[in-house]
Amino acid sequence: YFNTRSPYNVDKLSSYAVIVNQGKNNKILYTTFRGNFDNQYDEVWNAYYYWCAIRNEGDSLKIIGCNFINCGKWAIHFLKSGNSEVYQSYFYGILGTGYGYGIWCGSTDSNLGEGEVYIHNCFFTKNRVNIDAPGHLTDIRVDSVTFGNQTNFAQFQRHDRSTARTWGGRNIKLTNSWFYGDTDPIRVPKPADSTGI
Numbered sequence: 001y002f003n004t005r006s007p008y009n010v011d012k013l014s015s016y017a018v019i020v021n022q023g024k025n026n027k028i029l030y031t032t033f034r035g036n037f038d039n040q041y042d043e044v045w046n047a048y049y050y051w052c053a054i055r056n057e058g059d060s061l062k063i064i065g066c067n068f069i070n071c072g073k074w075a076i077h078f079l080k081s082g083n084s085e086v087y088q089s090y091f092y093g094i095l096g097t098g099y100g101y102g103i104w105c106g107s108t109d110s111n112l113g114e115g116e117v118y119i120h121n122c123f124f125t126k127n128r129v130n131i132d133a134p135g136h137l138t139d140i141r142v143d144s145v146t147f148g149n150q151t152n153f154a155q156f157q158r159h160d161r162s163t164a165r166t167w168g169g170r171n172i173k174l175t176n177s178w179f180y181g182d183t184d185p186i187r188v189p190k191p192a193d194s195t196g197i
Helices: none
Strands: 019-021 027-029 032-034 052-056 062-064 067-069 074-078 084-087 090-092 101-105 116-120 123-125 127-132 139-143 151-157 172-175
Touching: 090 127, 101 116, 123 127, 123 151
Parallel strands: 019 052, 027 062, 032 067, 052 074, 062 084, 067 090, 074 101, 084 116, 090 123, 101 127, 116 139, 127 151, 139 172
Antiparallel strands: none
């Protein structure tokens, strides 16, 4: 169980997280991460005020049965996709202004996006964005996920490329999932690569 009462106060946006995985085939199991953002309706974020539970820089990370509560900017930041997996985990109250991502899949560097992030049998509610990704060539597979009845911005999305608006990313596969909120359920651009589905 990780619990904190204060945000990171740093000058590099992605410098710190509770856990930074740089290895291969590591597992994070049945752990609760509770950030410092208590007020679910009045969140702030800036370069000196953010919180992240897990940042992945390695390969084949498995996150199983974890709880992410009030995590601010990110709950899980896949700086590197690395054929990773998130299974049976719970995401609540990730609401940092302008960010607030339950799971962010991939980097702004296409080389770090290699591989797929597979998210399945998870539950998301009261987040700004439940699952998001950059417009770079990363792959996302989502199956049997429940998106709860309150999302502030978009339930499942990925960005387009800043250099080629309306285009971005590569493969997205979404199956067997449930959307209970009235916020836009899916926002995705046209795939930037012809292999995109």
